[in-house]
Amino acid sequence: MFEFGALWSFTSTTMASLMFLWPMYKQFVPYQLRDYLENTLQKYLDKFFGNDSNFVCIRFPEYTGEGLSKSRAYDEIRNYLSSISTARAKRLKAKESKNSKSLVLSLDDNEEVTVVFQGVKVTWSSTVGTKENNNSFSNEGRYLTLSFDNQHREMITKTYLDHVLREGKEIALKNRERKLYTNNSGSDFSSWREGRWSNVPFIHPATFETLGMDLDKKEEIKKDLIKFTKGKDYYRKVAKPWKRGYLLFGPPGTGKSTMISAIANFLEYDVYDLELTTVKDNAELKKLMLDTKGKSIVVIEDIDCSLELTGQRKKKNEEDEDEEDETKKEAEKLLKKERGEKESKVTLSGLLNAIDGLWSACSDEKIIVFTTNYVDNLDPALIRRGRMDYRIEMSYCRFEAFKVLAKNYLENESHDLYGEIGRLLEEVDISPADVAENLMPKSDEDDADICLRRLVKSLEEEKKKKAESEARRKKKKAEGKEKRGETKQSEKTPRKTVKKI
Ligand SMILES: Nc1ncnc2c1ncn2[C@@H]1O[C@H](COP(=O)(O)OP(=O)(O)OP(=O)(O)O)[C@@H](O)[C@H]1O
């Protein structure tokens, strides 16, 4: 009885002291010493209970063994842990993201978090090495440790670690600052310093919601894009590189460039704006393409003006018509030579190879976009299916597109003038850019009513112009007919005379 009482009083005193001392220990003992003490204690306890063979630890140092290069695996695991820690860890570390959009939370140093994966419990801990080796030159500076029961070794080292790295990579892609790249010209001084592409943050605000176009067409495009992004296995199955070509064509100001930004924002892709005229030759073009990363859009704007990509295949009779143009182009070439500018030697076949030659399988998930005002001017080989898989015609502004623009610019969804505007838009070909210009308030006094009236006025003017030009065209045609009639008559007369003779 006495012994039980003594044991009880010893246990309760020890527990009370521990409860009292624990917070002080946590607060006052430096974490390096705590780390050491806890690890040693753990080792003895494991030995005592015969547990030491059951636990496996994998250490992931921040720096790789090779000099100062940062370990990619460490970064990916940290990304993976950031979302888990935010929900579960007691101590977190906050850092401002690169684009300062938000704070990024991660597991604090010397803190741990437990994760259950497929029913198996694993523990991640984040450690800062001891003082002697805690410097930037040491591989032991900071590291993450994964510990788990030995019986799950196979599953954790294969399935779970794969899952962690994949998730980490995806999180990094989501959090990254998106870029707009442009190619440096070969002769540019900066090209060898900065690489083939220069970049700036991509911050264009266009989205599919703000894009004025036929709603069904918009939905169709979005569906196609989503299908593409989920198509990794499909493309592998059909043995095709994971890429898709879009051809955007239509008159100026109909939203082709805006559509590219909307696609980039929708898919969260980078954009490579390729200026073909500054690419020296086919070899450089190939290198540029090889230097692009996945999850990106490679854009060649105004492809019909970029290079003479149709020249070699022109029919004979067209060549005569273009003789005058040729002379002009020759003069321009000479002028360029005099100025020391280099002529691009990229050819159609070079471009075709760069788009879907062997290189295209080198990086995944890439969209190639061509834009043009004159689709008929392009060589059929350049825009055949398989190369340009999806053709999108950006057309003049009709009522549905107008409603989107009115909502964007005026925050207006209905008005008495909508009926009249709808009718006029069916009769007149006006670009969304022109409609947008009319809808944009020019002063603080400009309200929706004033802007819509201004639009009606310019639509009516367009209608009048169209009627006038139609009348002129008809008149010309009639005059032409008349002339031809006269000529024929005058041609016929001598023939008849000849016959008579
Ligand atoms: N469909 C549209 N929806 C919303 N805004 C548009 C649309 N089309 C044009 N705009 C507006 O007009 C401006 C010019 O459009 P954009 O540059 O996209 O036309 P584009 O078709 O690329 O013209 P170009 O053939 O001359 O390059 C844009 O900044 C945008 O504000």
Ligand SMILES: [Mg+2]
């Ligand atoms: Mg454009």
